[in-house]
Every structure is written in structure tokens, then in C-alpha cells.
Amino acid sequence: xxxxxxxxxxxxxxxxxxxxxxxxxxxxxxxxxxxxxxxxxxxxxxxxxxxxxxxxxxxxxxxxxxxxxxxxxxxxxxxxxxxxxxxxxxxxxxxxxxxxxxxxxxxxxxxxxxxxxxxxxxxxxxxxxxxxxxxxxxxxxxxxxxxxxxxxxxxxxxxxxxxxxxxxxx
Numbered sequence: 001x002x003x004x005x006x007x008x009x010x011x012x013x014x015x016x017x018x019x020x021x022x023x024x025x026x027x028x029x030x031x032x033x034x035x036x037x038x039x040x041x042x043x044x045x046x047x048x049x050x051x052x053x054x055x056x057x058x059x060x061x062x063x064x065x066x067x068x069x070x071x072x073x074x075x076x077x078x079x080x081x082x083x084x085x086x087x088x089x090x091x092x093x094x095x096x097x098x099x100x101x102x103x104x105x106x107x108x109x110x111x112x113x114x115x116x117x118x119x120x121x122x123x124x125x126x127x128x129x130x131x132x133x134x135x136x137x138x139x140x141x142x143x144x145x146x147x148x149x150x151x152x153x154x155x156x157x158x159x160x161x162x163x164x165x166x167x168x169x170x
Contacts, residue, residue, distance in 0.1 A: 002164070017098050024170040025107035029166055030062060035099030036087070069135075075112040076133040084121060085128075092117040096169065115164055123160035152164065 048054055053075055060067050089099045095107045095114035107124070109115045115124075128145055132138040145157040155165055 016036050024166040024168055026149050028103050028105055030107060032099035032103045035102060036097045039098055058079045080129050105166055105170045107164050108167055110163055124158045124164055127161055
């Protein structure tokens with residue numbers, strides 16, 4: 001019987017996750033975000049017209065005022081609810097928004113698995129939605145969020161918060 005050396009390195013079985021390692025390119029991610037934005041624009045515009053948002057904004061602007069913060073927050077909540085209604089199913093099923101599905105990319109956690117819907121919404125989408133709606137700071141925060149994609153790991157701030165990355169779907 002051989003005696004085990006206490007100086008021997010530990011052994012581990014490595015699992016190759018070939019299916020979730022190729023990062024999605026920056027341009028393809030931009031394309032998916034653009035598609036998702038068009039989908040939301042097509043849905044939100046009629047809702048905002050019917051809900052009186054545009055009329056209230058025009059009236060406030062004609063008086064040289066801004067919309068009340070309460071109204072902006074209400075519409076931010078409405079927008080997030082509609083986002084969940086539109087994108088919740090593909091996010092839950094495949095870890096993809098409709099734009100990501102069309103362009104064959106997906107969101108995975110750092111182990112290459114599909115993250116649960118609650119984690120995606122609570123950590124990847126909600127924090128960004130909250131911050132971008134803060135007057136004056138929001139647009140700067142949105143810009144910083146997306147500019148993080150130029151890091152070597154191509155992860156935006158929302159990816160870092162949620163512990164996700166976007167990869168090519170196979």
C-alpha cells in the first residue's frame with residue numbers, strides 16, 4: 001500500500017463549460033439592447049399617451065417647470081412593470097431578453113448557468129432602473145454603466161452587481 005504524501009497537490013475534476021464561455025461581442029450586445037429598446041418604445045409610447053404623461057410634460061414645459069418627482073417615479077415604476085411583463089418570460093426561460101434571443105446571446109452567471117429570474121430583476125435590472133431615474137445623476141450613471149463594457153471582461157456595472165456575463169448562446 002502506498003503512503004499519501006502530505007506535500008502532494010490536491011486533485012480536482014475540472015468541468016469544461018464550453019457552452020457558456022465565449023463572451024458576446026460588444027456590437028451584438030448593443031444590437032440586442034437596441035432591439036429591446038425599440039420593443040419597449042413601441043409599447044410604452046401609447047401607454048404614456050393614454051396615461052397623460054406627454055400632455056403633462058408639455059404643460060409643465062410651457063410653464064417653464066419640470067414634472068413633479070412623484071409623477072416621474074410613478075412612470076418609472078410603470079415602465080419597470082411593463083419591462084417585466086414583456087421580458088420576464090424569455091428571461092425566466094432562457095436567460096435572454098427578446099433582443100438577446102434574436103441575436104443568439106444569453107445572460108449567464110459566473111459558473112455558466114442561467115440565473116434565476118428574481119436575481120436578474122432584483123440585481124441586474126432594478127438597480128440600474130432606480131439610478132437612471134435620479135435627476136441629473138441618472139444620465140451620467142447610465143453612461144458609466146454601459147462604458148464598463150470596454151473592460152477586458154466586457155461586463156457592464158449591471159453585470160458586476162448581478163454576478164452575470166453575456167455569452168454566445170449555443
